[in-house]
Amino acid sequence: MAAYVAPTTDIAFLLKEVFDFDGLTQTLPGYEDMDSDLAVSVLEEAGKFCAEVLEPLNRSGDEEGSTLKDGVVSTPKGFAEAYKAFVEAGWGGLSGDTEFGGQGLPSAIQLLFDEMVTSTNMAFGLFSGLTHGAVEAINHHASQELKERYLPKMISGEWTGAMALTEPSAGTDLGLLTTRAVPLGDGSFRINGTKIFISSGDQDVSDNIVHLVLARLPDAPKGVKGISLFLAPKYLVNEDGSLGARNGMSVGSLEHKMGIRAQPTCMMNYDGATAWMVGEPGRGLNAMFTMMNNERLFVGIQGLGIAEAANQKATSYALERLQGRGIDGAPGPVPIIQHPDVRKMLLTGRSFIDAARALGIWTAFQMDIASHHPDPEERKRADGFVALLTPVVKAAFTDGGLETAISSQMVFGGHGYIREWGMEQYVRDVRITQIYEGTNGVQAMDLVGRKLPMENGQLTARFIALLRQDLQDALSSPAAEHVAKATGKALDQLERATAQLMANQSDQSAAGVAATDYLRLFGLTASGWMWTKMAAKAPPDTPLGKRKLACADFYADRILPQAAALEVAIAAGSASTMALHKELF
Known part of the structure; x- marks a missing residue:
């Protein structure tokens, strides 16, 4: 391997x-x-x-x-x-x-x-x-x-962090959580409750674990407005910075999971755990979303990382595995990378990976501009782009991660199903990325329901205008012209779909049915934009440049045409989806 x-x-x-x-x-x-x-x-x-x-x-x-x-x-x-x-x-x-x-x-x-x-x-x-x-x-x-x-x-890593949101009866709907925080009069609180699905909730790799726990104060109103955020360490910290007594928390059980089995995902019991409030009372979600939005970008990168590893292994295997006759009729066996369907699987993965990495870097640049640029208008503009792209990076990258892991496993044939080759672990591990930190369906609804209407639609309009200008500029590059034109068509389709969703914001069924299709269309178009930028800069006489240009053409010919079908599906509305009565399912 x-x-x-x-x-x-x-x-x-x-x-x-x-x-x-x-x-x-x-x-x-x-x-x-x-x-x-x-x-x-x-x-x-x-x-x-x-x-x-x-x-x-x-x-x-x-x-x-x-x-x-x-x-x-x-x-x-x-x-x-x-x-x-x-x-x-x-x-x-x-x-x-x-x-x-x-x-x-x-x-x-x-x-x-x-x-x-x-x-x-x-x-x-x-x-x-x-x-x-x-x-x-x-x-x-x-x-x-x-x-x-x-x-x-x-920051040094000596102590680690964990995020305690989910409860047995409160998953995505955090307004249902019941964990309680009672003030002790000295600025600290006692936390009582149970949380599930807590990654790194307990482990033996670091000296201390700092839990950020969502809980309600005794007089808190129902719903999300009554939630506050608290910091509860596994070990209390003495005034001199040394570790003191074990805090009132314990592991009820470890989750038995499909993948990431080495990671301890815990049910945590907080039995009078000492904690301190982070942020303001009743503003816990505001503080927690700083962590969650950071984690959503991180999870998107997890999808990219698994895709890269799986595609590397599959490419190496395809270059060495001998099977079948050549497509030119030459006697076999030949390396399976000569077979068109194998090549298509590998190139589909590679065309996703390279564009995702580029888009991830561009988003990271916007994060730094938003936090460091001396011009407040530039900071505001960049911050808007980060907000817009966060659900796209999380969902599109993790969808692509699973799809690439599965196609890479397929390159191995029966060996891909066998543990010794490692491919089935990639499939099992990456599956959670579409689920945790807000499922990809939740990300799609965030994009359609919250991000598109931001600034009365002007945020999305600015992003589309940025792509439009870059694609226009790339038409002067012979190497980038083909993918720029194909991406331009996808951008037209994205713009029309955006206008339709913006014009029908009151139709919640239509938005719900269209959301995942719209996010995929958004991701495809943004990736085409990245391929256009890469093709315009690829040195044509180097191995890297030749690979980039070939992948850009492949993306234009084989991947971007999906945008047309997505636009049609979005335009179809919700009637056929909502027509069947629930009792008939």
Whole structure:
């Protein structure tokens, strides 16, 4: 089985040629010392760490799984040691706030690092991924005292984070949650309740675990307006920063899951756990969504990471596996990559992966502009684009991740169904990405129901205008003209579908039925935009350039035509979907 190879050549092309990484960092205060050469060097080292330390634990961790015995959670053999090496190498603090000991690197580097970690060991990557999201929520909403007490060791990775939202009777509808927080009069609270599906809720890799818990105050109103957010550590922290007594929380059970079996997903019981409020009373969702939106982008990158790993393995296998006669009639056996259907599966995956990585980097740039640019109008504009693209990245990338994992498994034929080749683990692991942090159906409804109407539709209009201008500019490039024209047609279809949904906002059934189709159409078009940008910059006489140009043409010919069918489906409305009475299902 071929070992993982970090896609640093592709990354260097994106940072140096497609996007002006150096120009961006020079305009953003705090990033002036970072350039593309240094970024690529950091990521090359990251790739080595992931390939040498994390990938060897991926299959064994899946087979062993995390365990719970006598109230103690144990991760698979080698995970604690790998995590210690991860922390000692400084990987936990890449994009962390420098005020609290982080390295303050651009978001794109964090995103690309997260992709590599996921490609090699998705279950392991959740330890740092969830911590990063918790750090963001604390940094944006907690008191200075809580920041100073918890952020330095969370950013370093010595302490990890967990997000405790879901309850047995309160999943997506958080207004139903019943966990209670009682004030103690000294600024602290007692938390009582049970949460389920808590990734990294307990483990043995870090010294402490900082739980962010949604709960209600005694006088809180019903519904989401009555929810507050609380910080509850596994171990209480003494005034000198040392760890004190075990807090009032325990693991009721570990979930038995389809995938990411090495990651301990816990049912957590909070039995009088001491906690401190993060943000304002009744504004818990506002604070939690800082973490959730960060995590939704992270989950999208998980889809990309699994797709990259699966496609790499399938491509290597297809180059070596001999079977069948050549399409030119030559006697076999020939490498199966010569068979058209195998090539189509591999190219479908590759055309998704490269465009997704590019779109992810562009979104990360917007995140940094939104937080660092000196011009408030530029910050506002970039922040709007991040909000618009968050559900798209989360859902489109994870849909593509599963589809690529399945097609890569298919390249292996019967061997893909056998554990020893590792492909079935990719399929099992990536499936959760479409479900957690808000299912992809929820993301689609967020896009259609909340993001399209923002600014009276002007946010989406600005994004479409940006694409339109870039596609027009690319028509002057012979290499990019074909994919630019194909993407232009898809953009027309997206614009018409957008206008239809905006004109019928009061029709909730139509919006609900169209949402997933619209998000897919949005993702296809945005990926076409990225392929246009890559084709315009691809050096035609290099292996990388030839591969990019071939994939751009493939995307234009084989993938973008799906946009026409999606527009037709959206225009069909909801009548046929809603016609069947529920008793007849």
